[in-house]
Amino acid sequence: xxxxxxxxxxxxxIVLPLFIVKNTExxxxxxxxxxxxxxxxxxxxxxxxxxxxxxxxxxxxxLFSLQAALGAGVIGYIIGLYKGRKRNG
Amino acid sequence: MKKPLFWIVSMCATVYILFALSPSAYAMHxxxxxxxxxxxLIWWLLFLPFFFIGLRTMxxxxxxxxxxxxxxxxxxxxxxxxxxxxxxxxxGSSSHPTGTGFGALLFGPFVMTVIGTAVLLFQAFLLAxxxxxxxxxxxxxxxxxxxxxxxxxxxxxxxxxxxxxxSVFLAAMMADLATYVMTSFQLALAFPDVTSGVWGAFLKFAxxxxxxxxxxxxxxxxxxxxxxxxxxxxxERELDVLEERGVFFK
Numbered sequence: 001x002x003x004x005x006x007x008x009x010x011x012x013x014i015v016l017p018l019f020i021v022k023n024t025e026x027x028x029x030x031x032x033x034x035x036x037x038x039x040x041x042x043x044x045x046x047x048x049x050x051x052x053x054x055x056x057x058x059x060x061x062x063l064f065s066l067q068a069a070l071g072a073g074v075i076g077y078i079i080g081l082y083k084g085r086k087r088n089g
Numbered sequence: 090m091k092k093p094l095f096w097i098v099s100m101c102a103t104v105y106i107l108f109a110l111s112p113s114a115y116a117m118h119x120x121x122x123x124x125x126x127x128x129x130l131i132w133w134l135l136f137l138p139f140f141f142i143g144l145r146t147m148x149x150x151x152x153x154x155x156x157x158x159x160x161x162x163x164x165x166x167x168x169x170x171x172x173x174x175x176x177x178x179x180x181g182s183s184s185h186p187t188g189t190g191f192g193a194l195l196f197g198p199f200v201m202t203v204i205g206t207a208v209l210l211f212q213a214f215l216l217a218x219x220x221x222x223x224x225x226x227x228x229x230x231x232x233x234x235x236x237x238x239x240x241x242x243x244x245x246x247x248x249x250x251x252x253x254x255x256s257v258f259l260a261a262m263m264a265d266l267a268t269y270v271m272t273s274f275q276l277a278l279a280f281p282d283v284t285s286g287v288w289g290a291f292l293k294f295a296x297x298x299x300x301x302x303x304x305x306x307x308x309x310x311x312x313x314x315x316x317x318x319x320x321x322x323x324x325e326r327e328l329d330v331l332e333e334r335g336v337f338f339k
Contacts, residue, residue: 003315003318003319006311006312006314006315006318007311007315009311010308010311010312010315013304013307013308013311014176014177014308016179017177017178017179017181017304018177020179021177021179021180021181023181024181024182026177026178026181026182026183033119033120033123033276033294033297033298034120034123036276036293036294036297037123037276037280040280040281040282040283040290040293041280044125044280046120046121046122046123047122047125047126047222048121048122048220048221048222049121049122050121050122050213050217050220051213051214051221052214052215052217053217054215054216054217060216060217063215063216064173064175064216065173067169067170067172067173067211067212067216068169068170068173068174070166070169071165071166071167071168071169071170071171071173072166072170073166074162074163074165074166074169075163075166075167075170075316078159078160078162078163078166079163079316079319079323081159082159082319082320082323082324083319083323085323086322086323086324
């Protein structure tokens with residue numbers, strides 16, 4: 001199956017929930033798992049706190065996009081390199 | 090050519106019909122401090138042997154076959170990208186894929202333990218995502234269970250004569266899913282339900298962690314096949330080298 005079709009299906013899978021599921025924020029927080037823990041054992045106190053927390057959502061987004069950008073850059077570079085190498089024999 | 094397309098499409102459709110109506114949920118790694126220290130310790134101890142074997146395997150591989158270094162970088166980059174993508178799911182919440190299946194198929198599961206751990210460290214230190222105390226548990230699910238499931242399933246698929254692309258797809262998808270099933274299991278062990286015990290708690294956590302992951306796992310499987318297609322077309326030389334070592338990816 002060509003990559004184009006595969007990527008198209010992947011894109012559909014990502015975009016469709018936005019239209020199918022209503023009344024939700026698509027929150028990516030771990031809040032519900034936390035709530036579940038508190039529901040099961042109400043007296044549990046987290047005993048360790050995060051070392052560093054991004055000061056704001058914007059900074060967090062920056063770091064996440066940096067992670068993705070670096071990765072994507074490397075993937076593009078390597079595949080491009082292989083492609084060029086193959087073309088030049 | 091047409092058969093896998095049919096399977097993938099029908100699988101996606103089933104997932105959507107099954108889960109489109111479930112209540113909202115969130116899914117990610119286990120949060121910092123959210124495992125009692127005994128459990129945190131147990132998972133650290135279980136995880137470390139895999140990590141050290143992985144380090145040894147990786148250094149040996151780099152020494153013996155330096156030409157595959159680029160592929161190693163590719164596998165690392167793939168995990169970095171995929172675990173940075175928070176993708177909306179049919180459960181009405183977002184989660185991210187893991188990207189560990191791909192590398193496990195290339196280099197075997199142990200090498201992927203090291204790479205997956207590196208990604209988790211990055212996220213724990215800089216993004217307040219996951220945590221250091223829970224790193225053992227998170228690494229065990231994402232960097233041990235995931236890669237091993239991918240590798241095992243791939244070997245099994247090949248034995249059963251399933252086509253190569255389909256095997257890659259299934260292996261990557263199940264690795265992703267297994268990671269979050271394991272996370273649910275870890276939480277259930279640490280927080281058994283008062284009335285329904287570990288199993289009841291497992292079902293509760295699985296409804297949060299694993300269900301959200303189903304469409305993401307399919308997406309990850311698709312992405313993995315895309316990159317694999319590129320490799321298969323352009324870098325036979327490296328794949329040959331890896332195959333010599335018994336990592337049969339071709």
